[in-house]
Structures are given as structure tokens and as C-alpha cells.
Amino acid sequence: MDSPTYEPGPYQPPAEPPRPPAPSDPPAAALGNASLLGIGYLLLGHRRLAAIAVLGTGVLLKLTASTAETWCEILLLLWWAAGIAHGWFLARRRTEHVVRRGQRAGTLAVTVAVLLTAVLLRVDAYGIEDRVNEARESGDCETAVAAQDEVWSGHRLAGAPVVEPGDAVVEACHRLERAAATLAAGRSGSIEDLERGFGILAGVLREPGNEKTVETVLDTFLDGLPTEDSCDTADITDWLRDREPTHDVLDRSADTATRTEPAALVGCGDELMDEEAWQQARTRYQHLLDEHPDDTLTDEARSGVEKATLAIELDNVRGLVEDTTSASTGYCDAPAKYSGAPRYRKGVNRALFLGDSEYTDRLPGGWRTGDPAKAALVVCADTAENGAAVESCYYENDKSRYLPHSVTFYKVKIPLKVYELRTGKRVDPRQVQISGGSCPSVLHYEYYGTYDYGPGDEFVSTAKSDVRAAFRPVVER
Incomplete structure (x- = not known):
């Protein structure tokens, strides 16, 4: 049996064992995260966690500054405590712990600087708001607004709920400024401006704490x-x-x-x-x-x-x-009283003669006046008409086939409306008749057209003395 053969492959160096995590200092990590800047994570090598820590801190600070709600500050405090605890926990998980005095000192310095800055800004915010409230309670809007103007973004990051009420004071003061301007315009007698100005004051007054500032604006208006x-x-x-x-x-x-x-x-x-x-x-x-x-x-x-x-x-x-043009128009038609007129007394009373003036113009100037303020009487004279018959005479004219002709002469009768101006009431007489001469030796008359019917009835011829004698009972009491 043949034994197996092996061909040699490329050289593979042995894998290095994983590097153990660097020793950590839990207090330094906790202090670093207490700065709210994620420094503790950086010391542990967790850059992503550090970025998340910084981002979370920024979001919470922005939320706190924009809403000025206490719960946002509580949430920021919990975030701060959680960062400290998490940094301590991660560092304690390391197998090796060392004391890094430099890290502790650095992180402590940064954390103290951050926290001290926050505390100082918050304390300053309380001082500003105290001045705002004192000014408002004394009714001095100008000082209150000037104090609130010292607030900047740092105060809002460190103590938004502290400085936020001051913003409401400033807004109320601006409204009161508009009310003052509106009321100043109302001094010209504009009721609309008064209503608008008092409406603004009432709206500000409904918000607690504004009594004195409203009172100041009101006093300024009333003092004017x-x-x-x-x-x-x-x-x-x-x-x-x-x-x-x-x-x-x-x-x-x-x-x-x-x-x-x-x-x-x-x-x-x-x-x-x-x-x-x-x-x-x-x-x-x-x-x-x-x-x-x-x-x-x-x-x-x-x-x-x-x-x-x-x-x-x-x-x-x-x-x-x-408006009087005749004895039946104007004052003669609708008499009225003038309580300041001279009294209708014994003796001659001056009169304002209206209506037909053919005969009244011949009266003495001391009996007449053109000023209603100086008249005791108003005499409305109507058109003259035949009064009592005085005498009839025959007249001849060879050129007229209607003559001899009998002509009757009549007194001049003038219907009157006499009013006591002081009371506007009518008084007597209701008429006068003017005497005069009759039956002149020659009678002149006019005729029109082709036919001459001769003279008709005639008035007596009157002199000023006759007119005066007839009107004396009118003006003399």
C-alpha cells in the first residue's frame, strides 16, 4: 500500500494572541463623564460612546433652553448621573486597574470647570431675576427690561427655568409701553384709543404680579x-x-x-x-x-x-x-321767545317791524330797531286794506264817459300780529287804522288799456303824524 504524500503550502505565521484591554482607572473615567463631554469614554477608548455622550448632552441642553421646563433639567441631571455610572461600570469591567493621577487631575479640572461655570451662571441668573422682580414690584418696567437684557445664552443653558419668567415680564412691559402710547394718543379725546389702552392694561393686569407696573402706566396717564x-x-x-x-x-x-x-x-x-x-x-x-x-x-x-x-x-x-318775507312767513308764522329781550313795560317799547313796511318805515327811529336783541316787541304788518269809510266825493272828467263818479275814501287798515319778544306771546292790538285827508280837489288816478272806468275807492292821504298816531297804541303801553 502506498502512503499519502503532502505538498508543502505557503508559510503561515502563528496568530498573535488578542491584546488585553489597557488598564483603566474607574475614578478617572467617572470624573471624565461627569463633565458631560464624554471624556471618560475617550479615556477608555470608546470614541463612539464619547460622540453619543456629547450629542446627547447638546440635545438635552438645547431642549432645556428652548422649553425652560424643570423636567428637562431633571432629565439632564439623570443623563449626567447615568454617564458617571456608565463610565465607572465600563472601567471596573477591565481586568486591570491602575491609578492614573494625571487623568484624575485633568478630568477633575475639566469637570469642576464645567460644573462651576454652570453653577455661577445659574447663580447669576437668580440674581438677574431677583432684580427683574424687584423692579416689577416697584412698578419700574424700564429697570426690569434692562436687567433682563443681561440674560444671554449661557444663562439659558444653565438656568432656563430661572430666567424664563423674566421674559414674560419683558413681554408684559412691552405691552404696557404700547398701552402708554395709546393712552397718550387718547388725551386728544379719542374714545377709541382710550378703550384700546385700557383694554391692554386689563389684559396685563390679569397676569399675576403686574399690578404695580400697570399702576405706573395708569398714574402717568391720569397725571396728564x-x-x-x-x-x-x-x-x-x-x-x-x-x-x-x-x-x-x-x-x-x-x-x-x-x-x-x-x-x-x-x-x-x-x-x-x-x-x-x-x-x-x-x-x-x-x-x-x-x-x-x-x-x-x-x-x-x-x-x-x-x-x-x-x-x-x-x-x-x-x-x-x-326768513320773514311777509306777515305770514318766518317769525310771523312761528313766533319764538327770547328771554333776554327788554321787558314789555309802560311807556314806549322799541319794536322790530316785519312784513309790509310801506307805513312802518315812516315811524320814528326811536320806535324801531333792526336788532332782535334790542326789541321788546315784534310787529308783523300785513298788506294795507280798506278801513272805515271817511267820506265820498264826486269827481268830473270831460274825457271820461264814466264821470262824474263817486269816490269813497277809507282809512288805511293794517292787520297786525304783535308779539312780546320776551315770551313769544301775542298781544293786542290786532290792527290799526290810519286817518288822513280825504276828497282832494283834484284826484289823480291811472288807468290801463282802452277803457277808462274812472277812479275806484281810495285810501285817505296820510302824513307821518297820522301813521305815528295810529301806531302809538302798538308800541306804547
């Missing part, structure tokens, strides 16, 4: 009352007084309104009187009497009401007089 324009002030105080109570600091505005409104109403009424806006002026004066009957300015307001009422009455009379 009264404004330079009395009517604007009156509009503002009227709105403040009628504002629905909210049982908070905003209700203080009603006290300011009560204190400021009377003077504003009187001042506004006086301004409107100067502008001849009498109806509005009387409304302002009357508003004071209605809402503040015990105020020291009621006498002035009462006097203002009287003056405004007289001005309104006189303005109404003037308008009616201007």
Missing part, C-alpha cells in the same frame, strides 16, 4: 389730566366716569374723573360759547349740574346754561327774522 384742551378733557373724564367698574386698580380712574371733570366741563362750555356753539356749550354746563350738583362750580355752570340758552333763543329768533 387735565389736558390743554378742556373739551378733550371733558370727553376723557366722561368716558372714565362711565367706564364699567372692574374692581381693580383701573377703577382709580373714576376718582380722577370725578375730581377733574367739573372744571373741564366749565372750561369746555366757555370755549364753545366763544365759538358760538351754544347748543353744545349748554350741554356741557348742564352735564355738570346733572352729574356734580354739589360741586363748587355749579354757580358758574348755572350761569353758563342761562347764557347759552339766551344765545340759542336769540340765534333762533334771528334766523326766523331773516
Whole structure:
């Protein structure tokens, strides 16, 4: 039997035995991971775990800074404790342990630096927030905002829940700044701006801790009352007084309104009187009497009401007089009183003569006036008509086949409407009849067309003395 043969192959060196893991120092690994930078893993040669540690720390820090929730900080603390424990565990699994004083010192220095920085930032964050809260409690928004502006990203990484309330204070202060600007615009009497400004204040006030800052803005607005324009002030105080109570600091505005409104109403009424806006002026004066009957300015307001009422009455009379074109239009159709007119007294009373002026224009100037404010009477004269017959005479004219002709002469009767201007009531007489001459030796008349029917009935010829005698009972009492 043949024995097997073997051909020699290539040379294979013997495999090296696996290198045992390097000796580890568990305290150094734990201290390295306590830095939250994965240094402990690097010391153990676990670079992937180190990267994961750094990434996890970054994610948790970003989450904490963005949400400012306490549970995120707790989760970060657990992550820190887990990293320390895991580093210690991995190092303890090594078969050999050595004391590496250099690693311990280095990792301790890094960890202390990281933790000390975090502690210092957090302590500083508490200090900042204390200043923010103190400023808010004293009503000083400007100082509160300035303090919160010291917060930077480091504070948010080390203590986001600490500094986050300050952000709410700043946001509230910005809203109060808008409210202050809106209320400042409302000082011009804009009710819309007042409503908007107080709405912002009420919204901020609903958030706890903002009472003093709201009070500061409100006081600044109220201290600006009264404004330079009395009517604007009156509009503002009227709105403040009628504002629905909210049982908070905003209700203080009603006290300011009560204190400021009377003077504003009187001042506004006086301004409107100067502008001849009498109806509005009387409304302002009357508003004071209605809402503040015990105020020291009621006498002035009462006097203002009287003056405004007289001005309104006189303005109404003037308008009616201007619209009068006959004895049946304007004032003669709708008489009105002017309480400031001279009294209808004994003696001669000056009168405002309206309507047909053919005869009234011949009255003495001392009996007549064109100013309603100076008249005691208003006399509306209608068109003259035949009064009592005085005499009939025959007239001849060779050129007219209708003559001789009898012509009757009549007194001039003028229907009247006489009103006492002070009361607007009608008084007597209802008419006057003017006497005069009759039956002149020559009678002139006009005729039109082809036919001459001769003269008709005639008025007596009147002189100024006749007109004066007829109208004397009208103006003289």
C-alpha cells in the first residue's frame, strides 16, 4: 500500500494572541463623564460612546433652553448621573486597574470647570431675576427690561427655568409701553384709543404680579389730566366716569374723573360759547349740574346754561327774522321767545317791524330797531286794506264817459300780529287804522288799456303824524 504524500503550502505565521484591554482607572473615567463631554469614554477608548455622550448632552441642553421646563433639567441631571455610572461600570469591567493621577487631575479640572461655570451662571441668573422682580414690584418696567437684557445664552443653558419668567415680564412691559402710547394718543379725546389702552392694561393686569407696573402706566396717564384742551378733557373724564367698574386698580380712574371733570366741563362750555356753539356749550354746563350738583362750580355752570340758552333763543329768533318775507312767513308764522329781550313795560317799547313796511318805515327811529336783541316787541304788518269809510266825493272828467263818479275814501287798515319778544306771546292790538285827508280837489288816478272806468275807492292821504298816531297804541303801553 502506498502512503499519502503532502505538498508543502505557503508559510503561515502563528496568530498573535488578542491584546488585553489597557488598564483603566474607574475614578478617572467617572470624573471624565461627569463633565458631560464624554471624556471618560475617550479615556477608555470608546470614541463612539464619547460622540453619543456629547450629542446627547447638546440635545438635552438645547431642549432645556428652548422649553425652560424643570423636567428637562431633571432629565439632564439623570443623563449626567447615568454617564458617571456608565463610565465607572465600563472601567471596573477591565481586568486591570491602575491609578492614573494625571487623568484624575485633568478630568477633575475639566469637570469642576464645567460644573462651576454652570453653577455661577445659574447663580447669576437668580440674581438677574431677583432684580427683574424687584423692579416689577416697584412698578419700574424700564429697570426690569434692562436687567433682563443681561440674560444671554449661557444663562439659558444653565438656568432656563430661572430666567424664563423674566421674559414674560419683558413681554408684559412691552405691552404696557404700547398701552402708554395709546393712552397718550387718547388725551386728544379719542374714545377709541382710550378703550384700546385700557383694554391692554386689563389684559396685563390679569397676569399675576403686574399690578404695580400697570399702576405706573395708569398714574402717568391720569397725571396728564387735565389736558390743554378742556373739551378733550371733558370727553376723557366722561368716558372714565362711565367706564364699567372692574374692581381693580383701573377703577382709580373714576376718582380722577370725578375730581377733574367739573372744571373741564366749565372750561369746555366757555370755549364753545366763544365759538358760538351754544347748543353744545349748554350741554356741557348742564352735564355738570346733572352729574356734580354739589360741586363748587355749579354757580358758574348755572350761569353758563342761562347764557347759552339766551344765545340759542336769540340765534333762533334771528334766523326766523331773516326768513320773514311777509306777515305770514318766518317769525310771523312761528313766533319764538327770547328771554333776554327788554321787558314789555309802560311807556314806549322799541319794536322790530316785519312784513309790509310801506307805513312802518315812516315811524320814528326811536320806535324801531333792526336788532332782535334790542326789541321788546315784534310787529308783523300785513298788506294795507280798506278801513272805515271817511267820506265820498264826486269827481268830473270831460274825457271820461264814466264821470262824474263817486269816490269813497277809507282809512288805511293794517292787520297786525304783535308779539312780546320776551315770551313769544301775542298781544293786542290786532290792527290799526290810519286817518288822513280825504276828497282832494283834484284826484289823480291811472288807468290801463282802452277803457277808462274812472277812479275806484281810495285810501285817505296820510302824513307821518297820522301813521305815528295810529301806531302809538302798538308800541306804547
